[in-house]
Amino acid sequence: MKQVRIKSPGTVANLVCGFDILGMALNEPYDIMEVKLLDEPKVIIHNRDNYNLPTEPEKNVAGVVFLSVMEKVGGTVGFEVTIEKHIKPGSGIGSSAASAAGAAVAANHLLGNIFSSDEVVQFAMNGEKLASGVKHADNIAPCILGGVTLIRSIHPLDIIHLASPDLFVTVVHPQIEVRTSDARQILRQQVLLKDAIKQWGNIAGLVTGFMKNDLDLIGRSLEDVIIEPIRSILIPGFHEVKTNCKEAGALGGGISGSGPSIFMLSKEEKTAKAIESVMKDVYNKIGIDYNTYVTTINKKGVEIL
Amino acid sequence: MKQVRIKSPGTVANLVCGFDILGMALNEPYDIMEVKLLDEPKVIIHNRDNYNLPTEPEKNVAGVVFLSVMEKVGGTVGFEVTIEKHIKPGSGIGSSAASAAGAAVAANHLLGNIFSSDEVVQFAMNGEKLASGVKHADNIAPCILGGVTLIRSIHPLDIIHLASPDLFVTVVHPQIEVRTSDARQILRQQVLLKDAIKQWGNIAGLVTGFMKNDLDLIGRSLEDVIIEPIRSILIPGFHEVKTNCKEAGALGGGISGSGPSIFMLSKEEKTAKAIESVMKDVYNKIGIDYNTYVTTINKKGVEIL
Numbered sequence: 014m015k016q017v018r019i020k021s022p023g024t025v026a027n028l029v030c031g032f033d034i035l036g037m038a039l040n041e042p043y044d045i046m047e048v049k050l051l052d053e054p055k056v057i058i059h060n061r062d063n064y065n066l067p068t069e070p071e072k073n074v075a076g077v078v079f080l081s082v083m084e085k086v087g088g089t090v091g092f093e094v095t096i097e098k099h100i101k102p103g104s105g106i107g108s109s110a111a112s113a114a115g116a117a118v119a120a121n122h123l124l125g126n127i128f129s130s131d132e133v134v135q136f137a138m139n140g141e142k143l144a145s146g147v148k149h150a151d152n153i154a155p156c157i158l159g160g161v162t163l164i165r166s167i168h169p170l171d172i173i174h175l176a177s178p179d180l181f182v183t184v185v186h187p188q189i190e191v192r193t194s195d196a197r198q199i200l201r202q203q204v205l206l207k208d209a210i211k212q213w214g215n216i217a218g219l220v221t222g223f224m225k226n227d228l229d230l231i232g233r234s235l236e237d238v239i240i241e242p243i244r245s246i247l248i249p250g251f252h253e254v255k256t257n258c259k260e261a262g263a264l265g266g267g268i269s270g271s272g273p274s275i276f277m278l279s280k281e282e283k284t285a286k287a288i289e290s291v292m293k294d295v296y297n298k299i300g301i302d303y304n305t306y307v308t309t310i311n312k313k314g315v316e317i318l
Numbered sequence: 319m320k321q322v323r324i325k326s327p328g329t330v331a332n333l334v335c336g337f338d339i340l341g342m343a344l345n346e347p348y349d350i351m352e353v354k355l356l357d358e359p360k361v362i363i364h365n366r367d368n369y370n371l372p373t374e375p376e377k378n379v380a381g382v383v384f385l386s387v388m389e390k391v392g393g394t395v396g397f398e399v400t401i402e403k404h405i406k407p408g409s410g411i412g413s414s415a416a417s418a419a420g421a422a423v424a425a426n427h428l429l430g431n432i433f434s435s436d437e438v439v440q441f442a443m444n445g446e447k448l449a450s451g452v453k454h455a456d457n458i459a460p461c462i463l464g465g466v467t468l469i470r471s472i473h474p475l476d477i478i479h480l481a482s483p484d485l486f487v488t489v490v491h492p493q494i495e496v497r498t499s500d501a502r503q504i505l506r507q508q509v510l511l512k513d514a515i516k517q518w519g520n521i522a523g524l525v526t527g528f529m530k531n532d533l534d535l536i537g538r539s540l541e542d543v544i545i546e547p548i549r550s551i552l553i554p555g556f557h558e559v560k561t562n563c564k565e566a567g568a569l570g571g572g573i574s575g576s577g578p579s580i581f582m583l584s585k586e587e588k589t590a591k592a593i594e595s596v597m598k599d600v601y602n603k604i605g606i607d608y609n610t611y612v613t614t615i616n617k618k619g620v621e622i623l
Contacts, residue, residue: 031522032515033515033519034515034518034519034522163526165519165522165523165535165539166520166523166538171538173523173526200511201511202511202512203508203510203511204509204511205507205509206506206508206509206544209509209514209517209518209544210337212514213336213339213514213517213518214338214468214469214470214471215471216518216521217340217468217521217522218468218471218476220522220525221478221480224525224526224529224530230470230478233470234470239511
């Protein structure tokens with residue numbers, strides 16, 4: 014029986030100024046998925062973790078991705094998956110994208126890589142639609158491709174791999190709930206043109222920084238005048254974390270995806286570790302439980318083990 | 319007596335989606351300026367063209383730049399300039415920026431290059447302030463540095479040279495008047511977030527295209543959903559020019575700066591020339607006089623001859 018074991022990484026969407034268009038893959042945390050090709054058209058899901066995610070295919074992020082692949086290929090193909098989730102659902106570091114992208118890549122692998130990279134992304138986006146109501150790709154794309162990716166456009170899909178810089182990433186996940194749909198609803202539908210101009214200056218600076226590996230330019234460009242001022246309201250301790258981390262030497266950072274996780278980029282591992290302590294201090298003082306990760310940018314994306 | 323002769327190029331600001339942040343220098347048209355260092359604090363201006371621009375230093379774009387340099391260095395320094403203008407004022411291809419940047423670079427050269435590149439830009443921006451009421455640098459930066467430049471931020475000034483791609487540029491200047499200040503006033507102060515997201519996807523795509531020399535990506539990204547739909551109202555024939563030029567093989571293009579000139583990028587010279595014919599056809603039919611240029615991207619910026 015054909016089967017595959019894959020590793021699907023956590024991701025940071027938006028990268029501060031690049032709302033809905035930029036994303037980056039992490040080396041930690043990651044999910045492990047084992048997928049078997051079945052010769053009957055059904056999807057069987059086993060969870061090997063404590064998150065109690067639904068096992069009905071229609072309600073499971075990986076499940077709907079398998080169903081969409083099955084609908085495309087037709088016939089009597091099915092999938093059985095065992096998911097060992099380490100990226101906590103609702104953390105803001107691409108938990109649903111890891112399941113969706115992992116399922117899409119595994120299915121394509123088992124079927125002999127009959128689908129293009131764009132098609133694999135399209136399948137995975139069905140999982141994001143289930144998770145957040147929106148077919149977005151800013152976690153899916155870096156999860157599949159690794160490094161830092163740009164989604165220039167969703168209709169038509171236009172994904173560009175930008176770079177895989179050697180940067181350290183520190184992430185803190187305060188254990189509070191921020192629903193992606195809530196984080197989207199509180200945004201204003203209109204923005205000031207002068208703020209939009211600032212934002213696109215920073216986006217262009219950030220992209221240029223990644224392409225030229227100009228780390229100071231990356232740092233200067235990690236500024237968000239549109240989304241962060243609103244979404245940060247939902248994350249206690251956000252401004253203290255950001256200020257203290259930058260004082261401790263972080264290049265910059267901000268909300269990971271729609272939060273509540275916060276990420277910071279550093280040039281050196283020792284800075285990344287010092288930043289972890291700073292983050293812990295803030296949440297110890299506030300009295301909110303948290304997880305932290307000190308990791309690097311993942312350059313491979315979903316990996317067949 | 320110390321003197322210098324310089325060549326100051328025309329420029330295309332905005333580059334369609336990059337309103338207020340991107341610009342590009344052209345090999346044609348360009349102005350010639352001869353500047354002499356005087357040993358008394360005065361500015362003398364001679365025009366060697368038919369544009370009837372003011373010769374009072376306070377009312378002349380180059381004049382105010384010289385005055386700002388003199389204010390900075392103090393003492394008994396002055397400048398005498400002869401300007402041979404080929405970039406028609408009001409054309410939208412950086413006529414005032416060429417005078418301002420040329421004056422700033424020439425003055426710095428005559429003073430022994432005592433000012434940094436950023437300071438030279440700052441001096442030149444005083445000229446733009448006189449011309450359009452706004453201290454912008456999206457023509458100044460490419461005029462001085464050549465190639466394609468990004469102004470990530472004005473306060474503090476953060477200018478990045480992106481690339482100097484080997485592309486052909488076709489420009490048509492329909493002989494109608496569009497004041498920069500009018501072109502700015504008709505813009506809406508608020509934009510839809512969803513449009514802003516589209517715009518910054520295209521900006522990131524365009525910057526990536528320039529950095530990777532991915533010409534098709536440049537073409538796909540030359541789309542403006544915010545400024546062009548409004549400003550193009552002021553330019554008769556705009557949509558016909560754009561549609562016909564793309565059909566004739568242009569990568570893409572749009573309004574140059576605040577117009578009325580329209581520019582188009584092409585991979586090959588023969589396409590650039592075919593596009594020139596297309597532009598001429600449109601304005602011949604409408605019955606508006608025009609100038610056209612078929613040129614390339616200038617890689618040097620202001621040049622000491």
